Amino acid sequence: MKQIENESSRLITFSKRKSSINKKASELVTLCGAEVGFVAFSPSGNPFSFAHPSIDAVANRFLNRNPSPNNSSQVLVESYRQAKCKQLNQQHDELYNQIKAEKAQGKALKRLTKGKSDAAWWEAPIEELNREELYQMKGRMEELKRSLR
Numbered sequence: 001m002k003q004i005e006n007e008s009s010r011l012i013t014f015s016k017r018k019s020s021i022n023k024k025a026s027e028l029v030t031l032c033g034a035e036v037g038f039v040a041f042s043p044s045g046n047p048f049s050f051a052h053p054s055i056d057a058v059a060n061r062f063l064n065r066n067p068s069p070n071n072s073s074q075v076l077v078e079s080y081r082q083a084k085c086k087q088l089n090q091q092h093d094e095l096y097n098q099i100k101a102e103k104a105q106g107k108a109l110k111r112l113t114k115g116k117s118d119a120a121w122w123e124a125p126i127e128e129l130n131r132e133e134l135y136q137m138k139g140r141m142e143e144l145k146r147s148l149r
Helices: 007-032 055-064 072-113 118-123 131-148
Strands: 036-041 047-052
Touching (some): 007 036, 036 055, 047 055
Antiparallel strands (some): 036 047
16 A cells, blocks of 8 residues: 555545544444544544544543443443333233233133033123124124024
8 A cells, every 4th residue: 555646635535434434433332332432633634533432431441451430321321221121021021910811811711611512602701701702702693693584
């Protein structure tokens, strides 16, 4: 590689490469959770930088070789994650309890209709049937009505 001689071409190339470096640094942060920082000076002397979580945190970690302290953004992310986990666990528990209740109701219905043939479907307690079972009963009654006519 060698330096681009034409100054306008060099500025254009710097601008394009700078944006691709920013993109790659951002991808490193997103995909790997890395702490990234870089500073680049354009050929005209203007500084450009990218840092996550902040340039100070990255520079201090690099210079002092100390792990970065929990900054406020990490604390916020962790508290959000914990809150979301708690919410999902509550939803799971509610759904699990609903499933247990439905199974218990199914067992109770089986006990009530146990020993009765399918021909005596009209004797099932209507108050304890769910929507689907009520629709089935309605269809059977309409069929019976047609048969009687």
